[in-house]
Amino acid sequence: MANVTIKILAEQLNLSTAAVSKALRDSHEISPLTKQRVLDLAASLNYVPHPYAGSLRERKSKTIAVVLPEVADSFFSLALNGIEEVAIEKGYHALIYLTHESFEREQAILKDLESGRVDGVIMSVSMKTNTFEHIKRLQQRIPMVFFDRVCEEIDTAKITTNDYECGYTATQHLIDRGCKKIALLSVSDSLSISSQRMKGYQQALLDNGRADDAPRIVACSDDEATNYALMMELLRSEDRPDGIVATVSKMTTEIYLACMELKINIPEDIKVVCFSNDASAPILNPALTTITQPAFEMGKLAATLMFKALQKKYFLLSDQSAVIPSELRIRSSTGH
Amino acid sequence: MANVTIKILAEQLNLSTAAVSKALRDSHEISPLTKQRVLDLAASLNYVPHPYAGSLRERKSKTIAVVLPEVADSFFSLALNGIEEVAIEKGYHALIYLTHESFEREQAILKDLESGRVDGVIMSVSMKTNTFEHIKRLQQRIPMVFFDRVCEEIDTAKITTNDYECGYTATQHLIDRGCKKIALLSVSDSLSISSQRMKGYQQALLDNGRADDAPRIVACSDDEATNYALMMELLRSEDRPDGIVATVSKMTTEIYLACMELKINIPEDIKVVCFSNDASAPILNPALTTITQPAFEMGKLAATLMFKALQKKYFLLSDQSAVIPSELRIRSSTGH
Helix, strand or coil: CCCCCHHHHHHHHCCCHHHHHHHHCCCCCCCHHHHHHHHHHHHHCCCCCCCCCCCHHHCCCCEEEEEECCCCCHHHHHHHHHHHHHHHHCCCEEEEEECCCCHHHHHHHHHHHCCCCCCEEEECCCCCCCCCHHHHHHHCCCCEEEECCCCCCCCCCEEECCHHHHHHHHHHHHHHCCCCCEEEEECCCCCHHHHHHHHHHHHHHHHCCCCCCCCCEEECCCCHHHHHHHHHHHHHCCCCCCEEEECCCCHHHHHHHHHHHCCCCCCCCCEEEEECCCCCHHHECCCCEEEECCHHHHHHHHHHHHHHHHHCCCCCHHHCCEECCCEEECCHHHCC | CCCCCHHHHHHHHCCCHHHHHHHHCCCCCCCHHHHHHHHHHHHHCCCCCCCCCCCHHHCCCCEEEEEECCCCCHHHHHHHHHHHHHHHHCCCEEEEEECCCCHHHHHHHHHHHCCCCCCEEEECCCCCCCCCHHHHHHHCCCCEEEECCCCCCCCCCEEECCHHHHHHHHHHHHHHCCCCCEEEEECCCCCHHHHHHHHHHHHHHHHCCCCCCCCCEEECCCCHHHHHHHHHHHHHCCCCCCEEEECCCCHHHHHHHHHHHCCCCCCCCCEEEEECCCCCHHHECCCCEEEECCHHHHHHHHHHHHHHHHHCCCCCHHHCCEECCCEEECCHHHCC
8 A cells, every 4th residue: 555645645635635635744734634544544544644754753873864976166065054053953863975966876875775774865966876766766765855856856955045136136146246247157057056047147137238248158077177277267368258057066266366376466357256154255366256156044944854854754845845045145256 | 914014914025005005006116036035925914905995896875975074165165076076076975964073073973973874084174173083983894095184093094175375375475575573373283284374484484584573363263254354453553464375265355355354454464475376366455366276186185085995905095195285376366
């Protein structure tokens, strides 16, 4: 009877899945009559909540895994602090696994986690992840929550920020400051966050009548030397941009170093805005305008949902996705 | 017979412990005759190598733990990359545990690891760690290697950098650039690295006839707001320093922000050198003079030794400590 799902209950009762889920959790939003109908049908069909839910209270590992691309990035290290704050409060250990942006490594780690080492997994996928079987297999065993770099294909809680709006806002800010030729620095377009930020950028150009500009999207790597060479090439080109939106925090150093090398002044010759949570942004030369993400809050919410899933019998992670907005922080790198 | 140690073998044979250890490892540095004497005595006394060594080849976890204070620090995130490079090559998973500078948390993590979850532990202690029973207990079960923040009390491999010399070099550099009143920013003096850096600073002052200067050692916390308040207080004081050696990378932002707020110019009014591996050092305003530690190399060596201990029958970690020197990188924050 493992095939009886909330969806089936909902169809038979002519209710939404959300309503069934709420009824099972005894939510005050659902009338007593409806609750009774749901519980009666659930009992008669021998409905079993998500496979892991029943046995959770007997689990003993008291450990969750956090699977991340890297920690040499202030977004992830701040998010990790948010996750750990909740884990510590709950008396759990958080085991951190790094994929180093390798799809093979991510597969090996998730395979290892299938052994039951941990009670749940909080994850941000690698930039090379483009199939999801390894994730689906693990999610059938233990609860998973995604943050930032999520998988649309997996039905669970996803904590994101407003990447599309931020791509738009950053681009519009440069247009407002007089930029005519705005380049976007991006990474893997298989990542949802990258494609959202890129769409925001493109829409802002379109809305400002810049749609037929030459394409100025630069695909960066995760290697510093390669990225520096890319920046030198971009900034030496005849049709040099006068504005840069970097969707990757670690490009900051390469942009600044290349500008110093080529004696291009920020913000006079080129204006720069980076998606970044680096504490150094206000003390750079010049201070950096950033899209600052709610990294700590995203990690904290992801962990809070995870522990609800681990502790409550009826708690549907897939109802819990949330978007926490980022902020544009204007500093000298985009002018005064 | 668990009490028969290398030391006992060495005493009975009138050899050094290093020579006995090398003989057991079949080192070419030891003559065949001596090797035979060592092996004969070892056999007759039923010498058992360190308790974990014998059964290692049957171990299956294929996992090591890395216990760190935090990762929101470029030293630790780079060291971690060095550790992981080796672990991945050896087909191991590295589980990262963060103590967040809490002694209680560190104890809980090490207690958890006693259960046999991992084959070995690479560790840098918290700044609050001042007793070592929890470490000794774990080290009796599995091999441990320390890096950067080591425990002198534990007999195993310790990978450090030349902290004393760096404290000296940084201070001498400021004296050479004309500073008369040099402050040292430090953390917990229970950490070996902090006390070494501080001793280097004091010796440099002494060697330059500055020994009777007012004490200018500022104990920083791990809280940003507290540290910012400390900097504001230091820089507002009548007897303001004209040079700062920060032994803690994360103080950089607070020093720069406090100087900006008080309109104190770096390097004209105050010169600054920080122990830091931050990629942003060259793009700060002004570019920051640093003591740059061999973070990646330290992590890589710690992991290399760990895997030798896991894979070889006779390999004494306590013979393997190493010091990898750091570098002074002079930039604008200490003048031109």
